[in-house]
Structure formats: structure tokens, C-alpha cells
Amino acid sequence: MLVSRFISRFSRNSLKRYRSLVCCQPDQLPVLSNCCYSIHFTDRVQGNQETNCLGSRAIHGIRYQVHHERSSIIEMDPFSLVADELSIIANSLQEMVVAEVPKLASAAEYFFKMGVEGKRFRPTVLLLMATALNIPIPKSTSDGVIDTLSDELRKRQQRIAEITEMIHVASLLHDDVLDDAETRRGIGSLNVVMGNKLSVLAGDFLLSRACVALASLKNTEVVSLLATVVEHLVTGETMQMTTTCEQRCSLEYYLQKTYYKTASLISNSCKAIALLGGQTAEVSLLAYDYGRNMGLAYQLVDDVLDFTGTSASLGKGSLSDIRHGIVTAPILFAIEEFPQLRVVVDRGFEDPADVDLALDYLGRSRGIQRARELASEHANRAVAAIDSLPESDDEDVKRSRQALVDLTQMVLSRTK
Amino acid sequence: MLVSRFISRFSRNSLKRYRSLVCCQPDQLPVLSNCCYSIHFTDRVQGNQETNCLGSRAIHGIRYQVHHERSSIIEMDPFSLVADELSIIANSLQEMVVAEVPKLASAAEYFFKMGVEGKRFRPTVLLLMATALNIPIPKSTSDGVIDTLSDELRKRQQRIAEITEMIHVASLLHDDVLDDAETRRGIGSLNVVMGNKLSVLAGDFLLSRACVALASLKNTEVVSLLATVVEHLVTGETMQMTTTCEQRCSLEYYLQKTYYKTASLISNSCKAIALLGGQTAEVSLLAYDYGRNMGLAYQLVDDVLDFTGTSASLGKGSLSDIRHGIVTAPILFAIEEFPQLRVVVDRGFEDPADVDLALDYLGRSRGIQRARELASEHANRAVAAIDSLPESDDEDVKRSRQALVDLTQMVLSRTK
Incomplete structure (x- = not known):
């Protein structure tokens, strides 16, 4: 090798x-x-x-x-840069989801146990962002004191990473109920293992714990920001469930849904990291821009991988989106080249032959390539957001910014 | 008549x-x-x-x-005392649940439409509490100014009433999914009309909007208080779902579950009304005590009505609790008189003959009467909390306090 x-x-x-x-x-x-x-x-x-x-x-x-x-x-691997803190967060998450009722505790901690905690992509981004923004903070208007990054602030930013993971896992639990999913992170989905009822309740429980944790940060702008994310997750899911024929073939609708379902959480939590750090509106917006574009790139690659899998050959992916009638970027681009594909899409893919037909059109189109290009464009915008941050000579800051840039490339080149 | x-x-x-x-x-x-x-x-x-x-x-x-x-x-009817404000809240709720996606909007507003908005018991209690606490507020430590109840404060307290209704309806939506309920408030339950998926999503949506509204109050203690209520609702529901035989026959377990499922929302939102009003810890605790005991009394009466219905004769109620294997206060008291009933209870009421057998024991016991007495005791404690509030000569304050006392009696004597 x-x-x-x-x-x-x-x-x-x-x-x-x-x-x-x-x-x-x-x-x-x-x-x-x-x-x-x-x-x-x-x-x-x-x-x-x-x-x-x-x-x-x-x-x-x-x-x-x-x-x-x-x-x-x-x-350094971007993940290893924050490895120690990821461990702290993993422990903290396990403590935060302790519940009085044993079954609820088991359900709530299900995806926070060692081995099934996922890639921890979001906490990694957020911790790197916290260091990347470790730049002198403008004078506070209330007390006129120049604040610097303290242990206390770092703990609060870690808490944002924890809350983000809790919201993410809560949405996974409810999504799995909605989709009757059977597996998640390589183990049985909670709805299969403990039933739909406990999955719904555990999701609600995680949301309420996330909200309590948010309140403890005593920053109502941040509470509002992350509560809006939950609304976005729900909105995105509903958009996907209730698409009309017209909407299903609209790239704009697809991107809006993708923002709500995937990019809103990471973009707004990046912004929350900046807000907690007392950054200016401009810097907070750059943090948001990084998250937003990173999230969109991630999902676009995900949509490509659903067709190609690890092999880069069409049809080697799980094809789970198209088989569920969900139309993603590659097909939308293919329709632009082959308008006759639209008729197939409108039939909803209930017939497996239509899936094959769509794959045929897709193979002859630049759909996959254009979806990858769009992902690349968003990755570049994410990099541009990092490059636009106020300059810093601090080695840690520079290293974290580079790691955030590296992450965009890892997202583009990932195969699962 | x-x-x-x-x-x-x-x-x-x-x-x-x-x-x-x-x-x-x-x-x-x-x-x-x-x-x-x-x-x-x-x-x-x-x-x-x-x-x-x-x-x-x-x-x-x-x-x-x-x-x-x-x-x-x-x-005055307690409800009519706050009638104008209940209308404002009803309109505000309809505005607060407007969603971008049409189906989500329909789902979210389902129980806020005129005619199915319920008894508006909680908003009534909260608005009456807001006036009942309209007492001189101790000097603020920050600016030394004695604050008085202002329009602005009243609007914030109305918002607590709206948030409480949103949390309540969100929990109804998820509960109906969990219970496969068919009707609610005299119309088809949302899960039947629009499906389980939209019910779960609409519940999440209401929770997120409630959280955004909470954040707008800019009082993190209140955010934390009401987020904890959501956790309590989930905990209560899980306690009910996962009861062991031992727990099922414990009055203590029953009361704890009842607090989580019913009394936590009203007690903590009463406390939130007091906190927003800048009241002392003592007054806030009295507001909480009123809500807690009112909530417990309400549920105890509910549990009696499940056996008696409007007629006061045993077996005329819907018997829905016992038929679902849920053991409530009347049966728990009956077991104290007839320990042999315990064996029937332990069998779980899957056999309808066991329901009849339990009703027979219940009829020969003082179970119903003792459950009513316990409800009465809690109602008295709620009244005592109101009576312990600092004295006031204000007619509006006195009228609202009397209305809160009257409400406890209405709860005791209600028949549906």
C-alpha cells in the first residue's frame, strides 16, 4: 500500500x-x-x-x-489536535444524559457510549474553531476590560460542543423513528432495540437536557441560536417528507433543505462559539460561513457517495436516497442535461426499473461531477472564511485554522 | 334546576x-x-x-x-377575569407556530385553532397568578429602583403562559403518538389525521419555538426552569411506561410520576411568573407550591373520574387507565384495605375479568373517597400557599387570589 x-x-x-x-x-x-x-x-x-x-x-x-x-x-490529524478535549466531552456527555429512570438513561446514553460515539466531527470542528478564534477580543462595552481567552471560556465552548452533539443525537433518534431505520453507527438503531416510544422520549429528553445546558451558559442569544437549529432540523425533515413534484426538481429547494437538515447545526454552533468568545459580528459571521459551507459540502459529498460508495463507480453506493424517492444534487444536475429524466423523477422511484433508468441517465451526464464541483466550491468558501479571519501570530491559532482548512479537504475526499 | x-x-x-x-x-x-x-x-x-x-x-x-x-x-368566573388576555394569548399562539413548510404549519397549529384550544386552564392560572403577585417588589440590587408591574412585565408573563401551552401541546402530540391515541379534544388526534411522523416533528417544532420564545425573555433561570419541565414530562411518561410490579403499587412512585407528568409544568411556570416579576425566593416558592398542589389535585380528581365519570358511580368512567394497566390512587388506596387486590394488580389487567374484579374491590373499599380526600388535601395546600402571600389591599390582587382559590374548588368538583 x-x-x-x-x-x-x-x-x-x-x-x-x-x-x-x-x-x-x-x-x-x-x-x-x-x-x-x-x-x-x-x-x-x-x-x-x-x-x-x-x-x-x-x-x-x-x-x-x-x-x-x-x-x-x-x-497533525485535525482530530488529534483536540483529542484530549474530545475525551473530556465524551465523559461529560455521558454524565449529562444520566436520567433518574433506568430505561430512559439507557436510551439517552445509547449513542454516547464508547465505540458508537460517531466520528465526533462536530465537536472537533467546534473546538478547532474555538482556538482558531483565539484572537484579541474588542473592548467590552459594559466594563471596558479587554477579555482574553480563559479556562472558563474554553469550558463554555466545550459545552457548546456537547450541546451540539446532544441536539444531533436527538435528531438522529427521532429521524430513525420517522424512517423506521434499522441500524445506526453500526449497531441496531434505538427504535429497533428499545422501541419507537423510548426513542421519541429519549430524543425529547436529550433536547430538554441540551436546553438546560444552554440556559446554564447564560447567553440568551446562544440559546435562541441553538433552539432555532432544532426548528431548522424539523423544517428540513418536513420539507423532505412533503416535497411537491415541482420542489423535488428544484436545486434551490434542495439546497435550502440541505442547509436546514445538515448545515444549520454546524454553522450556528460555530457562530455560538464565536459569540461566547465575545467576537464581533463580522468574526461570528465568518465562523457561521465556515460551518454553513462545510455542512453543505459534507452533504453534497454524502449525496454523491449514496450513488458511488467507496468505489467511485455509479451504482456502488447504497442508493438509499433514490430508492426512498429522495432526489439529490447529482440527479438534479443530470436533469439539466437530460430533461426527459424529469418524467422518471416525477414517477417517484417506486418502480426499481426507474432507479436503473435514472442511474443510466446519471451515468451519461456530468451529474456526479457537478455535484462534486459544487461541494468543492462550498469547501473553498469555507476555506475563504477561515482565511478572512483577523491575522494572528499565535502558533495554536494558526495550527487550528490549518486544521479547519484540512477538514474541508477531508470532507471532499472522504469515502464513507 | x-x-x-x-x-x-x-x-x-x-x-x-x-x-x-x-x-x-x-x-x-x-x-x-x-x-x-x-x-x-x-x-x-x-x-x-x-x-x-x-x-x-x-x-x-x-x-x-x-x-x-x-x-x-x-x-366572577376565574376564566372571565382574564378573558381578554386569553384572547390575546390565543392569537399570539397562532402567530408563534407559523411555519415555513405548509404541512408543518398545519400540524403545529392543529390544537391552537379556535374551538379546540382546550380549557385554557394553565394560561388562566398563570395570568391570575401574575396579578395575584402584583405586590411591591423588593428593591432591585442592581439599580436600587423599586419596580412596579408594568405593561412590559405583563407581556413577558403572557409569554410564559404561551410557552407553557406550547410545551403542553407538544407533550400531547408526542403522548398521542406513544399511546396510539385516536382522539384529542373532541377531534381526531394529530397522529391519526396527519400521521405519526408529522406528530413527532410538530412536537419537536413546538418545543423549539417554545425554547426560542423562552430565550427572548432573557432570563436564563426561567429558561432552565421550563426546560427542566420538558425533562420531567419525559421522565413521568417513561416512569409510567417502565413501571415494575413493586413500583406500580407504590403510592410514592405514583405521586412522583404524577408530579412529573402533570404538576411540574404548572408549578414551574407559576414559579417562572414570580421570577419574571422579580419576586423573592419565598414568594416564588409559594407560587410554585400553589401550582404543584393544584396540579396534583387535578390529576387525583382525573384519576377518580376515570372510574366514576360524571355520575359518581363506579364503572361509569372510561376506565381507560386501568384497562391500559395503569394503576392510580383509588386502586392504591383500595389495596391498603384489601391486600389480596395486589395479586390482581400484579397480573396487569390484560384480562377484562381482572378489571371487573378490581372494580369490585374498589367499590367495597374507601379508595375513591380517599383519593378525593387526598385531592382535597392538595387543594387546601394550594389555598394555603395563596393565603401565605404577602398581604395586599389592591382589589385586583385580592380578586385574582380569590379566583385562584376558587379554581382549586372547581378542580375538586369538576366532572370532566
């Missing part, structure tokens, strides 16, 4: 500099420790990453890319 | 003094206007109301009692 050939160029000693390195595939990469973080080999990639890519490999959901000329630096 | 004989003693002129009077049964009572409020005949009743009662009659869900010697005063 290219990854192992690449790693072989580094001595064990040089790798030791990175305390959270671990080999996910012990037969190919040197084992350095037993901790659970992964190693990330990449260089700073400008523009289209894939053209210069010698090869790539997905390990634990993260795609490691090896570049021909420029792969002479091992950078 | 005693009610009409009683009313006949009053001239049309003397009745006109009460602007919101209306005759609900035009054939028996003189019609004064076309407005929709009802007339309330009662005197201040001390202790056990029923012993001195000449007769009573239920009109529009409110029981009017006519007392032999003491019925020489016509008092």
Missing part, C-alpha cells in the same frame, strides 16, 4: 513526536500506542486535491492521501 | 354588573350577551365544599355549586 510505503520513509522516532499517533492497521503501519486516534498524512493541498494524489486510503472513516512531491511533512 | 332557581333571585340589572356573564343554557338562565364566558355561582367555601352543597350543575365543563345559606354573592 502507498500508505505503508509512505510511512516507511519515517523513522519510529520522528513519528513519536506526535503523541496521539496510532496505527489503525497494524500490519501496514507501525504501532506507536494503544490510544484510539488515527494518523493523518497529508500536505497542504491547494485547489483540487485529487489531481496530485498518488493514492489514498480510508482508515476509521478518514481518508489519508499521499502526494507525490509534496508529502514530506506529517501534519 | 337549583341553578336557575338561584339565578332567578337576581334581577337582570344586578347581573349586568358582571361584564362577562353569559348564560350557557339559555332555557334556564337569562341571556345577557353573546360572548363566550360562563357564569360562576359560588361563595367562598371553606373546608369540604360538598357537605354544604345544595346542588351543583356542570356547564361547559365547570361545576357550579349553589350553597344553602351562603350563596348570596355572584362572583
Whole structure:
């Protein structure tokens, strides 16, 4: 494997500099420790990453890319930069969902247990954003004192990451009930394991705990921001459930729904991180812009992967969207090239033959490519938001900003 | 009817003094206007109301009692005291649940439409409490100015009433999904009319809008208080769903569940009214105590009515609790007299013959009577909380406090 050939160029000693390195595939990469973080080999990639890519490999959901000329630096994996805090947050989440009634406790903690806590993508983004915004804060109008980033502030920002995860998991629990989902994060979905009733109740419970935690931050703008996210999640889900034929073929409708369902949570929680840090409206908007574009890019790639899976060949994905009659960006772009596809889409994909027909049109169109291009465009806008932040000489700030940039590329190149 | 004989003693002129009077049964009572409020005949009743009662009659869900010697005063119906504000709140609620997606809007407003808005019991209690607490507020520590009840404060307290209704309706929507309920407030339940998915989403939507509205009050203690209520509603529901045999026969467990399911919302929102009014911890606790005991009394009467219905004879109620295996106070008291009933209860009432057997035991026991006595005890404690409020000479304050006392009696004597 290219990854192992690449790693072989580094001595064990040089790798030791990175305390959270671990080999996910012990037969190919040197084992350095037993901790659970992964190693990330990449260089700073400008523009289209894939053209210069010698090869790539997905390990634990993260795609490691090896570049021909420029792969002479091992950078920190964005996740490992905040690894210690992710552990704190994981513990804190388990404590926050403790409930008086045993069944409710089991249901609420179901997706916070070790091993099924997910990729922790959102907490990672939020913690990196917290450091990335560690810039001198303008004078407070109330007391005239220049505040600096303190332990207290960091704890409050960690709390935003926890609340965001709670809202996310609550929405997963309710979505799984709505969709009669059978699995989630590789284990049985809660509705299957404990029934729909407990899933609905556990979702409500997480929302109420999230709201109590929000209130404890004593910042009503932040409470309002994250409560609006819950409304957006519901709105996006309802938009998807109640689409008319006209709306189903509208890219604008699709993007609005995608914002509500996926991008609102990360964008508004990024903004909450900035607001808690006492940042200006401009900086808060940049944080929001990063989250919004990152979220949209993430979902666009997700929609592509639903067609291609890990193989990049059409039809290798789970095709779960199209089989449920959900029309995403690749098909919408394909319709622009083949208007006759619209008739197939309008029939709703209840007939599996229509799925094949749509895949045929899609294969002959630039639908997949254009969806990837749109994802790339949003990733670039996310990078632009980071680049527009006030300059900082602080090494931690610079490293976190780079990690946020790297994350956009990881989102684009991810395969699951 | 005693009610009409009683009313006949009053001239049309003397009745006109009460602007919101209306005759609900035009054939028996003189019609004064076309407005929709009802007339309330009662005197201040001390202790056990029923012993001195000449007769009573239920009109529009409110029981009017006519007392032999003491019925020489016509008092205002508690609901009519806040009638104008209830209309404002009804309109405001309809505006607050406007959603971008048409189906979500229809689902969210389903129980806020005119005619199915329910008894508006909670908003009535909260508005009366707001006036009842209109007492000089201790000096504010921040600016040293003695604040008085202002329009602005009243609007914020109205908002608490709206938020409370939204949380209540959200919990109804989710409960109906959990229980596969078919009707609610005399119309098809939302889960039947629009499906479980939209009911779950509409409930989430109402919770998020309630949270946004809460945040707008800019009082994080109040946000936290009402978010905790949502947690209590979920906890109560889960307690009921996951009861062990031991717990099912515990009066303590029953009362705790009843507090979570019914009394927490009204008690904590009463407290929120006090907190917004800047009241002391002592006064806020009295407001909470009123709500808590009122809520418990309400549920205890509800549990009795499930056995007796309007007729006061056993078995005339819907028996829906016991048929669903839910054991309430009357049965718990009956078990104390007939321990052998415990065996029947433990079998879970899946066999209808066990329901008949339990009714037989219940009929021979003082279960119904003791449940009513416990309700009466809680009503008395609610009255005691009102009586413990700092004295006031303000007529509006006194009238609202009396109305809150009257409400406790209406709760005891209600028949549906």
C-alpha cells in the first residue's frame, strides 16, 4: 500500500513526536500506542486535491492521501489536535444524559457510549474553531476590560460542543423513528432495540437536557441560536417528507433543505462559539460561513457517495436516497442535461426499473461531477472564511485554522 | 334546576354588573350577551365544599355549586377575569407556530385553532397568578429602583403562559403518538389525521419555538426552569411506561410520576411568573407550591373520574387507565384495605375479568373517597400557599387570589 510505503520513509522516532499517533492497521503501519486516534498524512493541498494524489486510503472513516512531491511533512490529524478535549466531552456527555429512570438513561446514553460515539466531527470542528478564534477580543462595552481567552471560556465552548452533539443525537433518534431505520453507527438503531416510544422520549429528553445546558451558559442569544437549529432540523425533515413534484426538481429547494437538515447545526454552533468568545459580528459571521459551507459540502459529498460508495463507480453506493424517492444534487444536475429524466423523477422511484433508468441517465451526464464541483466550491468558501479571519501570530491559532482548512479537504475526499 | 332557581333571585340589572356573564343554557338562565364566558355561582367555601352543597350543575365543563345559606354573592368566573388576555394569548399562539413548510404549519397549529384550544386552564392560572403577585417588589440590587408591574412585565408573563401551552401541546402530540391515541379534544388526534411522523416533528417544532420564545425573555433561570419541565414530562411518561410490579403499587412512585407528568409544568411556570416579576425566593416558592398542589389535585380528581365519570358511580368512567394497566390512587388506596387486590394488580389487567374484579374491590373499599380526600388535601395546600402571600389591599390582587382559590374548588368538583 502507498500508505505503508509512505510511512516507511519515517523513522519510529520522528513519528513519536506526535503523541496521539496510532496505527489503525497494524500490519501496514507501525504501532506507536494503544490510544484510539488515527494518523493523518497529508500536505497542504491547494485547489483540487485529487489531481496530485498518488493514492489514498480510508482508515476509521478518514481518508489519508499521499502526494507525490509534496508529502514530506506529517501534519497533525485535525482530530488529534483536540483529542484530549474530545475525551473530556465524551465523559461529560455521558454524565449529562444520566436520567433518574433506568430505561430512559439507557436510551439517552445509547449513542454516547464508547465505540458508537460517531466520528465526533462536530465537536472537533467546534473546538478547532474555538482556538482558531483565539484572537484579541474588542473592548467590552459594559466594563471596558479587554477579555482574553480563559479556562472558563474554553469550558463554555466545550459545552457548546456537547450541546451540539446532544441536539444531533436527538435528531438522529427521532429521524430513525420517522424512517423506521434499522441500524445506526453500526449497531441496531434505538427504535429497533428499545422501541419507537423510548426513542421519541429519549430524543425529547436529550433536547430538554441540551436546553438546560444552554440556559446554564447564560447567553440568551446562544440559546435562541441553538433552539432555532432544532426548528431548522424539523423544517428540513418536513420539507423532505412533503416535497411537491415541482420542489423535488428544484436545486434551490434542495439546497435550502440541505442547509436546514445538515448545515444549520454546524454553522450556528460555530457562530455560538464565536459569540461566547465575545467576537464581533463580522468574526461570528465568518465562523457561521465556515460551518454553513462545510455542512453543505459534507452533504453534497454524502449525496454523491449514496450513488458511488467507496468505489467511485455509479451504482456502488447504497442508493438509499433514490430508492426512498429522495432526489439529490447529482440527479438534479443530470436533469439539466437530460430533461426527459424529469418524467422518471416525477414517477417517484417506486418502480426499481426507474432507479436503473435514472442511474443510466446519471451515468451519461456530468451529474456526479457537478455535484462534486459544487461541494468543492462550498469547501473553498469555507476555506475563504477561515482565511478572512483577523491575522494572528499565535502558533495554536494558526495550527487550528490549518486544521479547519484540512477538514474541508477531508470532507471532499472522504469515502464513507 | 337549583341553578336557575338561584339565578332567578337576581334581577337582570344586578347581573349586568358582571361584564362577562353569559348564560350557557339559555332555557334556564337569562341571556345577557353573546360572548363566550360562563357564569360562576359560588361563595367562598371553606373546608369540604360538598357537605354544604345544595346542588351543583356542570356547564361547559365547570361545576357550579349553589350553597344553602351562603350563596348570596355572584362572583366572577376565574376564566372571565382574564378573558381578554386569553384572547390575546390565543392569537399570539397562532402567530408563534407559523411555519415555513405548509404541512408543518398545519400540524403545529392543529390544537391552537379556535374551538379546540382546550380549557385554557394553565394560561388562566398563570395570568391570575401574575396579578395575584402584583405586590411591591423588593428593591432591585442592581439599580436600587423599586419596580412596579408594568405593561412590559405583563407581556413577558403572557409569554410564559404561551410557552407553557406550547410545551403542553407538544407533550400531547408526542403522548398521542406513544399511546396510539385516536382522539384529542373532541377531534381526531394529530397522529391519526396527519400521521405519526408529522406528530413527532410538530412536537419537536413546538418545543423549539417554545425554547426560542423562552430565550427572548432573557432570563436564563426561567429558561432552565421550563426546560427542566420538558425533562420531567419525559421522565413521568417513561416512569409510567417502565413501571415494575413493586413500583406500580407504590403510592410514592405514583405521586412522583404524577408530579412529573402533570404538576411540574404548572408549578414551574407559576414559579417562572414570580421570577419574571422579580419576586423573592419565598414568594416564588409559594407560587410554585400553589401550582404543584393544584396540579396534583387535578390529576387525583382525573384519576377518580376515570372510574366514576360524571355520575359518581363506579364503572361509569372510561376506565381507560386501568384497562391500559395503569394503576392510580383509588386502586392504591383500595389495596391498603384489601391486600389480596395486589395479586390482581400484579397480573396487569390484560384480562377484562381482572378489571371487573378490581372494580369490585374498589367499590367495597374507601379508595375513591380517599383519593378525593387526598385531592382535597392538595387543594387546601394550594389555598394555603395563596393565603401565605404577602398581604395586599389592591382589589385586583385580592380578586385574582380569590379566583385562584376558587379554581382549586372547581378542580375538586369538576366532572370532566
